Amino acid sequence: SERSNSVSSGTRNRSFSVASLALSFADSLGFTGGLLSTYNPDAPVLIKRLGLFSGLALVIGLQIGSGIFASPGNVSANTGSIGAALTTWVIAGLLAWTGALSYAELGAALPHNGGAQVYLQHVYGPFLSFLYSWCAIVLLKPGSAAIIAVVFGEYVNRAAFGALDLSPTLMVWLDKIIALVGLFLAVLLNSFSTRKAASFSNILVICKFAILIAVIVFGIVYAAAGAVEGHKPGAFDNGIWSNTSKDISQFATALYSALWAFDGWDNVNFIAGDLKEPTKTLPKIVQFAMPTVIIAYLIVNISYFLVLPLPEINATNTVALAFGDRVLGYTGRLIFACAVGLSCFGALNATMFSSARLIQSAARNNFIPRYFAAGEEGKVPLRSLLLFAVLIVVYVLVGNFEQLVIIYGVSGYLFYFITVLGVIILRFRDRTLYRPYKVWLSTPIIFCCVALFLMSRGIFSKPMSSIITLAFIAAGVPIYFITKNTDLFGKA
Numbered sequence: 001s002e003r004s005n006s007v008s009s010g011t012r013n014r015s016f017s018v019a020s021l022a023l024s025f026a027d028s029l030g031f032t033g034g035l036l037s038t039y040n041p042d043a044p045v046l047i048k049r050l051g052l053f054s055g056l057a058l059v060i061g062l063q064i065g066s067g068i069f070a071s072p073g074n075v076s077a078n079t080g081s082i083g084a085a086l087t088t089w090v091i092a093g094l095l096a097w098t099g100a101l102s103y104a105e106l107g108a109a110l111p112h113n114g115g116a117q118v119y120l121q122h123v124y125g126p127f128l129s130f131l132y133s134w135c136a137i138v139l140l141k142p143g144s145a146a147i148i149a150v151v152f153g154e155y156v157n158r159a160a161f162g163a164l165d166l167s168p169t170l171m172v173w174l175d176k177i178i179a180l181v182g183l184f185l186a187v188l189l190n191s192f193s194t195r196k197a198a199s200f201s202n203i204l205v206i207c208k209f210a211i212l213i214a215v216i217v218f219g220i221v222y223a224a225a226g227a228v229e230g231h232k233p234g235a236f237d238n239g240i241w242s243n244t245s246k247d248i249s250q251f252a253t254a255l256y257s258a259l260w261a262f263d264g265w266d267n268v269n270f271i272a273g274d275l276k277e278p279t280k281t282l283p284k285i286v287q288f289a290m291p292t293v294i295i296a297y298l299i300v301n302i303s304y305f306l307v308l309p310l311p312e313i314n315a316t317n318t319v320a321l322a323f324g325d326r327v328l329g330y331t332g333r334l335i336f337a338c339a340v341g342l343s344c345f346g347a348l349n350a351t352m353f354s355s356a357r358l359i360q361s362a363a364r365n366n367f368i369p370r371y372f373a374a375g376e377e378g379k380v381p382l383r384s385l386l387l388f389a390v391l392i393v394v395y396v397l398v399g400n401f402e403q404l405v406i407i408y409g410v411s412g413y414l415f416y417f418i419t420v421l422g423v424i425i426l427r428f429r430d431r432t433l434y435r436p437y438k439v440w441l442s443t444p445i446i447f448c449c450v451a452l453f454l455m456s457r458g459i460f461s462k463p464m465s466s467i468i469t470l471a472f473i474a475a476g477v478p479i480y481f482i483t484k485n486t487d488l489f490g491k492a
């Protein structure tokens with residue numbers, strides 16, 4: 001047992017890096033179809049084949065997902081006015097940007113696969129690194145998949161049954177049922193063929209860009225046509241700052257929703273070791289991707305406001321549907337429903353592939369029962385896939401978009417905070433570390449302050465969600481110490 005322990009702790013980090021690598025590759029399957037089919041966790045390194053564009057695609061492809069079609073109503077309802085809502089989007093974007101820059105410093109100095117898991121290991125040691133992986137398995141991955149499934153359900157449901165005038169309770173349950181159907185289809189797709197799933201996702205990335213551009217173009221045309229007729233368009237008829245909320249907790253809630261749409265900014269860090277010149281490419285990717293996405297989201301939001309009245313935006317999680325309805329009638333509604341539904345389904349599918357492998361790899365390291373380690377190389381890890389699906393079902397059944405976004409945000413930003421704090425700590429502790437890319441020290445400091453504010457507000461405004469989050473993370477603590485010293489979960 002002495003020996004098997006040392007073996008298992010020796011492999012712990014490496015396996016997890018590779019798992020994270022698969023994870024982030026698969027998260028944006030569209031660009032990785034070829035690599036996935038040759039995926040082999042025992043291979044020391046993959047061929048360095050990812051350049052600037054692949055990296056950009058990894059980041060942007062993951063960021064543009066469900067959020068920009070689901071969060072806007074939540075943001076404007078909580079901030080009260082157009083001006084405050086747009087400001088919140090900008091702040092969220094800038095915060096994500098400072099985070100991504102800080103991660104770029106870490107990624108350039110420690111250019112390995114695995115992202116935060118590597119940095120936490122370097123700065124704080126194995127415990128926090130384990131806790132992060134644990135949290136990814138029980139909370140971050142299934143939580144984010146559940147959010148995407150819920151948005152999928154809401155879009156498809158409203159497109160299919162919206163005209164029937166069903167009771168709100170029934171609609172909520174239909175949302176969930178359709179979310180679960182989408183989930184089931186994604187499980188099915190994943191258990192049959194990785195290849196099909198991969199080429200399917202290729203098309204979806206293009207689809208995402210197309211929807212954003214469509215929203216922008218339709219918004220401008222619609223507003224221009226309205227202006228010709230001489231009335232102020234959409235939500236702009238009441239002055240852009242009127243009714244701005246004065247409740248700081250509401251701003252925090254809004255910020256979480258907007259941050260969800262920007263989430264994924266750390267995606268390229270997971271595969272830093274496979275970039276052609278990580279030390280140069282990584283910062284470039286961040287410097288290009290972040291402003292692009294921030295500007296795109298800002299214009300898309302303005303487009304929504306140009307077309308729809310504020311109360312209508314505030315009341316919906318499916319703003320693109322209302323938007324499609326307004327500009328093109330029922331056809332527009334259906335087009336946007338299908339497009340957003342597909343985009344969500346693609347994301348769900350990709351996340352499922354990577355997370356199943358993450359769970360499998362955790363089981364191999366005795367973090368969770370060995371039972372879930374089953375599955376040959378290159379084959380579908382069915383047990384871990386099903387475990388992942390079960391976790392998502394639970395989250396879908398008990399949560400709604402807003403709660404899930406807060407739970408995801410509190411836990412996600414806790415680890416982002418700890419990781420970015422590491423940038424500051426390393427600056428003092430490890431002055432000689434070679435840092436090919438250095439941010440101004442103010443960047444991680446700003447990120448840490450805002451993240452602290454966010455977490456504290458999240459805890460105050462949604463205590464239940466936050467307690468659940470912390471309980472999940474805390475549950476990882478005994479597991480770390482138990483699995484470290486025993487063979488509780490079977491032989492390694």
Ligand code: ARG
Pocket residue numbers: 027062063064065066067068144148260261262263264347351
């Ligand atoms: N920003 C994405 C969206 O709006 C969510 C990204 C989820 N994060 C992740 N690491 N998979 O849908």
